[in-house]
Every structure is written in C-alpha cells, then in structure tokens.
Amino acid sequence: MSAQLYQPFESFNFSNNKCFLTGEKLQSTEEKIQVFPAWLMNRYNLHDQPFKLLDESMATYKDLKIPCAAHVNEQYLEPLEAEVAQAFDAGFEGMKAISELKLFQWAGKLLYGIIFNEIQVAIRQSHSQGDEFNISQSIIHKFSNLHMMLQSLNKPLVFEEFKPFSLFLFKVNNPENEFAYRDEINTLTFSIRLKDFGLIISLQDNGANRNYHRQLLEKIEGQTLHPIQFEEFCGRIFYSAYLFNRLPEYNILPVGNQIYIEAMSLKGMSAKPLFDDWLGKTYGQVLENFWKRWGFLLFEIIKNPEHPMTFLLDDEGEFIPAEKIDLGL
Known part of the structure; x- marks a missing residue:
C-alpha cells in the first residue's frame, strides 16, 4: 500500500487526543512533547521565561506542548533532537556539518508546535465568545504545506530537485550564554542566535529569499559577523519574507512506497515580481525592532530613507569586518 499523508487542516482537528504528526488517536491527552526541547530549555534556563502569543497573552516556554504519540517521539523526534543538540553543542562547525534538511525539520517542528498552540488558543477564544473560528485560506495553505513537509520525518x-526553504548559517561573535530567538508564523520565518553562530530559515519559500539576497550573500557569506550584523541580515530576511507574494504549490506524486513532492514554478501565470516593493521606511521599522538592544531609533536608521543605516557594507559596498564595529556601548 502506498504511503498516505496526514492532513490535519482538512478536518481542522487540533485537539490533544491526536498525534500532531501522524493523526493517530492517543492513549491519553497527557501524551505530549515540549515544543522547545528540554535540552535547549535546560542550557538557557528557558523553562519559566515568558513567551508571548499572538493574542498578547503570555505563556512560558515550558507551557508550550503538542500531542505526540510516544512511539513517534521515540522513533523519529528524539533521534533528531539528539543530533541537533550535538550540532548546537559543537557550535558553528557542528551546525555546518549537520544536513540542512535536518535543521529544516527541527525548526519546522518547533514553529509548527507554536502554530498548533496558537490555533488551540484562538479556537478556545472564538468558542468562549460564541463565534465561529476563522482563519484565512492563504495561512491554512502555508501551514498545511509546512505540515506536509514535516512528514519527511516519518514518511518516505x-x-x-528543490529545497522548500532558504537557510542561512553564519559564524557570529556572540556574548557568552546569550540566547536570541525569533519567529514570524505568518511568513514561517525563524531565527536563533547562540554560542558562536546564527541560523535563519525561511521555511516555505522554495529558496526565493536566498536568491533575492544573493548579491549581499556573495559579500557576507563565510564571514564572521558581529551580533548587530547578524540581526541586520535577519531583519532583511524577515522583511523580504513579508514581501514575498507567492503561495508555493506542489504536485504530490506517490511512486511505489515513496512520495515525491514536486514544486510548481513560483512565477506561475503572473508577470508580477515574486517580491513586493522594498520600502526603506518599513524596513527601517523592522530594523529598529531587531536592533532594540543597541538603542537605535527609527529616525537615525532612516536618516537617508534610500540608504538606511547598515553595519554590513561600507560606502564602497564592501563587507565591514566584525572587529571594526565599535558601537561605543
């Protein structure tokens, strides 16, 4: 029998009695795993740190859990966590050595776990107010595709001939024990910065963001970044992910006991560019948020709206070495 994919967004069942990955019925609603893995929470004392949900309510990192069959966790997720934990421990070199697909699966599971919690909260709120739960079709499309690709963990x-994601990994001169995490679930963008590296993944763009920033990447990839440089590049990716105006479509082709996923052309029938226009002021607002810890304000960042402040390239368009950055703080 050919492998079948589980499609939770068809029945919209986000209860705690079904495994998030396979859809199988659980023995108990207590059969759950942490969204943020225990090894990561232990290393950075995250358990009781606040985590803000989209409705502005606060949870803690340890509160975020998803229903998962024990055998699924043991067979597929725990080995992945162990491999990623080992890569994190080895820092930049360890991260370089692990496959991009595994990092995508790991980040995808984490982001999908947050999405699962957000949907549960939104459904509860809607029902408590006597309203029907509504979510846009485009968001369902993105979340559904991410979930389909997560099944590369447990299905063949x-x-x-494509990667569903854009992944960026940099060596970064981070302060010791710093943990910096961000996500944007509407655009399925993720970043994490710790030890001596920074990782950014745009999870559902078929590599479009990597191509969009290729000229800048040619100058900075392989360089060691100052944290403010990494956060600047991070801001660029989060903003361009917002400007990305396509919903990737895929052909699903079961062949024997394997399932082939084929990406359809992003251009499709539209002559419109893949990304909406880049606006200096909007980008400046993104950058102000990413640079919050250094205290730069919007009016400084976009003093020249055509050329917002940058720590990545000098006036000649060349990379600024991290050691030359003096923030005077």
Missing part, C-alpha cells in the same frame, strides 16, 4: 518523502 522525496523533495524532487
């Missing part, structure tokens, strides 16, 4: 899924 083959990505046919």
Whole structure:
C-alpha cells in the first residue's frame, strides 16, 4: 500500500487526543512533547521565561506542548533532537556539518508546535465568545504545506530537485550564554542566535529569499559577523519574507512506497515580481525592532530613507569586518 499523508487542516482537528504528526488517536491527552526541547530549555534556563502569543497573552516556554504519540517521539523526534543538540553543542562547525534538511525539520517542528498552540488558543477564544473560528485560506495553505513537509520525518518523502526553504548559517561573535530567538508564523520565518553562530530559515519559500539576497550573500557569506550584523541580515530576511507574494504549490506524486513532492514554478501565470516593493521606511521599522538592544531609533536608521543605516557594507559596498564595529556601548 502506498504511503498516505496526514492532513490535519482538512478536518481542522487540533485537539490533544491526536498525534500532531501522524493523526493517530492517543492513549491519553497527557501524551505530549515540549515544543522547545528540554535540552535547549535546560542550557538557557528557558523553562519559566515568558513567551508571548499572538493574542498578547503570555505563556512560558515550558507551557508550550503538542500531542505526540510516544512511539513517534521515540522513533523519529528524539533521534533528531539528539543530533541537533550535538550540532548546537559543537557550535558553528557542528551546525555546518549537520544536513540542512535536518535543521529544516527541527525548526519546522518547533514553529509548527507554536502554530498548533496558537490555533488551540484562538479556537478556545472564538468558542468562549460564541463565534465561529476563522482563519484565512492563504495561512491554512502555508501551514498545511509546512505540515506536509514535516512528514519527511516519518514518511518516505522525496523533495524532487528543490529545497522548500532558504537557510542561512553564519559564524557570529556572540556574548557568552546569550540566547536570541525569533519567529514570524505568518511568513514561517525563524531565527536563533547562540554560542558562536546564527541560523535563519525561511521555511516555505522554495529558496526565493536566498536568491533575492544573493548579491549581499556573495559579500557576507563565510564571514564572521558581529551580533548587530547578524540581526541586520535577519531583519532583511524577515522583511523580504513579508514581501514575498507567492503561495508555493506542489504536485504530490506517490511512486511505489515513496512520495515525491514536486514544486510548481513560483512565477506561475503572473508577470508580477515574486517580491513586493522594498520600502526603506518599513524596513527601517523592522530594523529598529531587531536592533532594540543597541538603542537605535527609527529616525537615525532612516536618516537617508534610500540608504538606511547598515553595519554590513561600507560606502564602497564592501563587507565591514566584525572587529571594526565599535558601537561605543
């Protein structure tokens, strides 16, 4: 029998009695795993740190859990966590050595876990107010595709000559024990900065963001970044992910006991560019948020709206070495 994909967004069942990955019925609603893995929470004392949800309510990192069959966790997720934990421990070199697909699966599971919690909260709120729960079709499309690709963890899924993501990994001169995490679930963008590296993944763009920033990447990839440089590049990716105006479509082709995923052209039938226009002022607002710890304000950042402040490139367009950055703080 050919492998079948679980599609939770068809029945919209986000209860705690079904495994998030396979849809199988659980023995108990207590059969759950942490969204943020225990090894990560232990290393950075995250358990009781606040985590803000989209409705502005506060949870803690340890509150975020998803229903998962024990055998699924043991067979597929725990080995992945162990491998990623080992890569994190080894820092930049360890991260470089692990496969991009595994980092995508790991970040995707984490982000999908947050999405699962957000949907549960939103459904509860809607019902408590006597309203029908509504979510846009485009968001369902993105979340559904991410979940489909997460099943590469437990199903014989083959990505046919494409990567569903853009992944950026940099060596970064981070302060000791710093933990910096961000996500944007509407655009499925994720970043984490710790030890001596920074990782950014745009989870559902078929590599479009990597191509969009290729000229800048040619100058900075392989360089060691100052944290403010990494956060600047991070701001660029989060903003361009927002400007990305396509919903990737895929053909699903079961062949024997494998399932081939084929990406359809992002251009499709539209002559419109893949990204909306880049606006200096809007980008400046993103940057102000990413640079919050250094105290730069919007009016400083966009003093020249055509050329917002940058720590990545000098006036000649060349990379600024991290050691030359003096923030005077």
